[in-house]
Amino acid sequence: MEKTLDLNKKLNCCTGILLESFDQLKTVASNKEGLLYGVPVSIKENIAYKNYDSSCGLIIKLDQPEDKDSVIVEVLKRQGAIPFVKTNLPQGLLNYDCGNPIYGQTVNPCNLQKTPGGSSGGEGALIGGGGSLLGIGTDIGGSVRIPSAFCGICGFKATSGRLSSRGVRAALPGQKSVCSSSGPMARDVDSLALCMQALLCDHMFSLDPTIPPIPFNAQIYQSTSPLRIGYLENDGYTGSSPSMARGVREVKALLEQAGHTVRPHHDYIHETIAEWRRCNIDVLMCPALGPAFNFLYCGKLSCASSPMILYNLLNFPAGVVPVSTVTAEDEEKLKHYKGNYQDYWDKVFKQAVSGGEGLPVAVQCVALPWQDELCLRFMKEVEQLVRQNRK
Numbered sequence: 001m002e003k004t005l006d007l008n009k010k011l012n013c014c015t016g017i018l019l020e021s022f023d024q025l026k027t028v029a030s031n032k033e034g035l036l037y038g039v040p041v042s043i044k045e046n047i048a049y050k051n052y053d054s055s056c057g058l059i060i061k062l063d064q065p066e067d068k069d070s071v072i073v074e075v076l077k078r079q080g081a082i083p084f085v086k087t088n089l090p091q092g093l094l095n096y097d098c099g100n101p102i103y104g105q106t107v108n109p110c111n112l113q114k115t116p117g118g119s120s121g122g123e124g125a126l127i128g129g130g131g132s133l134l135g136i137g138t139d140i141g142g143s144v145r146i147p148s149a150f151c152g153i154c155g156f157k158a159t160s161g162r163l164s165s166r167g168v169r170a171a172l173p174g175q176k177s178v179c180s181s182s183g184p185m186a187r188d189v190d191s192l193a194l195c196m197q198a199l200l201c202d203h204m205f206s207l208d209p210t211i212p213p214i215p216f217n218a219q220i221y222q223s224t225s226p227l228r229i230g231y232l233e234n235d236g237y238t239g240s241s242p243s244m245a246r247g248v249r250e251v252k253a254l255l256e257q258a259g260h261t262v263r264p265h266h267d268y269i270h271e272t273i274a275e276w277r278r279c280n281i282d283v284l285m286c287p288a289l290g291p292a293f294n295f296l297y298c299g300k301l302s303c304a305s306s307p308m309i310l311y312n313l314l315n316f317p318a319g320v321v322p323v324s325t326v327t328a329e330d331e332e333k334l335k336h337y338k339g340n341y342q343d344y345w346d347k348v349f350k351q352a353v354s355g356g357e358g359l360p361v362a363v364q365c366v367a368l369p370w371q372d373e374l375c376l377r378f379m380k381e382v383e384q385l386v387r388q389n390r391k
Contacts, residue, residue, distance in 0.1 A: 034080025070167025142308025
């Protein structure tokens, strides 16, 4: 807790301490069988915790404490975890920056002059700075994956409907066209998988009968069979920054060396699941948005989230894994960046990501709906190959 508080002074990533966590410490020994026994967990501010606000960064929602925990918080506690802080988000969750009139602006732990991303930016900053082992965010347009990519951590957006959304608050309730999905954020993929395994239990299925009772399939996650992987460097709309495109190319080479089949995948915005099958791929690798933006650009570039938001629309599970850092050569190439259309948005994007040397570079891993374990398994493969290559 002391480290978290010190980090918060620097990053402004937390919105409040959950004082009940101290009481929970006294009784946590009764939950030794839980998969998350004794693990402190941070939660995004819009996730309900009894007696605390879930304001979504809106002043009008202050002083309306929750009367009970969200299903996710209940299950975390049942599994022995200790939710201990709530973390910052943008006003109304309607941005991929991280600031609001109540709690102020959160900054990036890798560079204080950069945004941590959003809307789960408090989580990204806190975990990226070493103040939390595991966090829970929400994602409707990249809101777990963007801050994970910006802050150099791992983040996973589950298939919408795989985890309970009861008690997860939104600024615009009732919107059903594209549904939000909760997901874990951590420093490594194994922690994401363990969290998913802990959440996908009988207790969650009992508390929320609308969730399909599908336990975590550890056999798929632990499989070592070769994968058929599609990849792309550019979604045809938002041109990838040089560093993010390089990250995809480097990981592609590592995957091929490890015996996986990797093939180009084009025009995927118009593809259907049938087309995915026709191309005979198991998973897809593509760039994440990044590197971390300069301040005040996220609101100008909602369109730049296209590489992330597509998988909310399609409801595909997706996650990001840090694989490199921005180099001086990447920055030099950025000076000549034109984008896909050489229009106003391409020019603003170039300004947004400039000055990023040393910032994290991530790739995005995607699977078909309900194949969350396969997506995590692919993320783990990428993580392991990158680590081995650094030795």
